[in-house]
Amino acid sequence: MSFIHQKKLKRNIKRALVLFITVYIMIAASLYFLQEKLMLFPTVLEQDYKYQFSYSYEELFFKTEDNAVINANHFKAEQTKGVILYFHGNAGDLSRWGIIAEYFVEKNYDVLVIDYRTYGKSTGPLSEAAFYNDADLSYNYLKERYAESEITVYGRSLGTGIATFITSKHQPKQLILETPYYNIADVAKQRFSMFPVESLLKYRFPTNEFIQSVECPILIVHGTDDDVVPLSSGEKLLKEASKQKIKFVKIEGGRHNNLNEFDAYHQAIDEVLN
Numbered sequence: 001m002s003f004i005h006q007k008k009l010k011r012n013i014k015r016a017l018v019l020f021i022t023v024y025i026m027i028a029a030s031l032y033f034l035q036e037k038l039m040l041f042p043t044v045l046e047q048d049y050k051y052q053f054s055y056s057y058e059e060l061f062f063k064t065e066d067n068a069v070i071n072a073n074h075f076k077a078e079q080t081k082g083v084i085l086y087f088h089g090n091a092g093d094l095s096r097w098g099i100i101a102e103y104f105v106e107k108n109y110d111v112l113v114i115d116y117r118t119y120g121k122s123t124g125p126l127s128e129a130a131f132y133n134d135a136d137l138s139y140n141y142l143k144e145r146y147a148e149s150e151i152t153v154y155g156r157s158l159g160t161g162i163a164t165f166i167t168s169k170h171q172p173k174q175l176i177l178e179t180p181y182y183n184i185a186d187v188a189k190q191r192f193s194m195f196p197v198e199s200l201l202k203y204r205f206p207t208n209e210f211i212q213s214v215e216c217p218i219l220i221v222h223g224t225d226d227d228v229v230p231l232s233s234g235e236k237l238l239k240e241a242s243k244q245k246i247k248f249v250k251i252e253g254g255r256h257n258n259l260n261e262f263d264a265y266h267q268a269i270d271e272v273l274n
Contacts, residue, residue: 040126040158041091042119049121053098055105061121062114062137068124070134072114073098075105081273082150082173083110083142085166087135087159093120103260107273109152114138128203135162139170149173152273155180157229157256161205168213174272175218179256181229182208182236211241218246219272221265223254247272 051059055075062070073094084104088097094115101111116131117124124130142151151172155163160180167175183206211218218241222234231250238248249268251259259265 040116040118042116043091043093044118045093045095045120047121049095051095051098053102055102057098060141062134062141064124064130064134064137066124066130068117068130068134069122070114070117070124070137071121072112072138073101075101075111075113077105077108077110079108080110081108082152083112083146084152084154085139085142085163085172086111086113087153087155087162087166088113088115089157089159095120104154104273107270109273110146112138112142128205131162131205132165135166136169139166139172143170152176154178157181158205161207161210164207164210164214165205167216168210172216174216175214176269176272177218177220177234177237178259179222179226179229180207180220180234180237181205182233186233186236208237208240211237214241214245216245217272219249219268220246221249221251221259221268223251223256223259225253226256228256 051057051073053073053075055077057076058074060072060074062072064070071094075098084101086097086101086104088100094113097113097115101113104111114134115122117126117134139151139153148171151170152174153163153167153172154176155161156178157180160177161184163175163177164180166172184204186208220234220237222229222231224231226234235248238246247268249264251262251264254262254265
């Protein structure tokens with residue numbers, strides 16, 4: 001290879017390296033500054049929006065110490081067996097999640113489901129601490145109206161970390177986790193393995209740490225074909241919780257958003273609720 005060719009090759013390699021580093025830094029910066037947009041997909045509702053549900057409910061607005069407002073719906077069953085505090089996933093708002101929560105009203109359970117800040121009619125600045133504080137506010141609301149032995153905490157996807165946190169701080173009857181993650185970093189590493197995600201994340205939701213302090217029975221349901229939160233992430237939680245109080249149900253063929261299409265899901269839920 002001639003000297004000119006060698007020089008040209010080095011110049012091309014240098015340009016490619018500069019381009020790679022530039023793109024890498026841009027993506028890493030996006031992961032840091034835009035992570036809420038990458039992780040959370042809220043939809044906003046007008047404040048006068050009227051929910052349309054099949055069961056009776058009371059619409060609530062919790063005011064927080066930092067002047068945020070948390071919208072919630074409290075469904076009432078005719079002959080209640082208890083109450084479920086439901087923490088929903090990362091997309092949508094109560095117009096969707098309220099309908100999903102009615103599944104439990106059909107089973108004669110009252111249900112309280114809240115919209116996180118920036119979701120639906122809820123307002124206020126987002127932070128991981130705010131998720132926990134608002135969840136605690138909703139749990140304390142229920143404690144004033146129900147015995148803790150009547151409260152079941154249910155988390156779905158994003159909400160599983162929040163549900164586990166709340167359960168670790170209180171003494172509800174039981175905890176149900178649908179498609180849970182070990183922690184947010186565990187999921188992020190599988191998607192962005194070439195980036196230092198742990199140092200970039202603002203939101204950690206360390207379910208693996210919270211679950212160690214949970215004292216009530218736990219049910220985990222997870223699909224084997226989940227391509228959002230891998231089954232392996234949920235399975236790792238088994239190592240962090242007491243084997244005597246935790247049950248893990250694998251839904252064969254189940255994905256992230258369709259577990260309710262499988263008999264195994266309904267059987268697992270019926271077993272702990274009945």
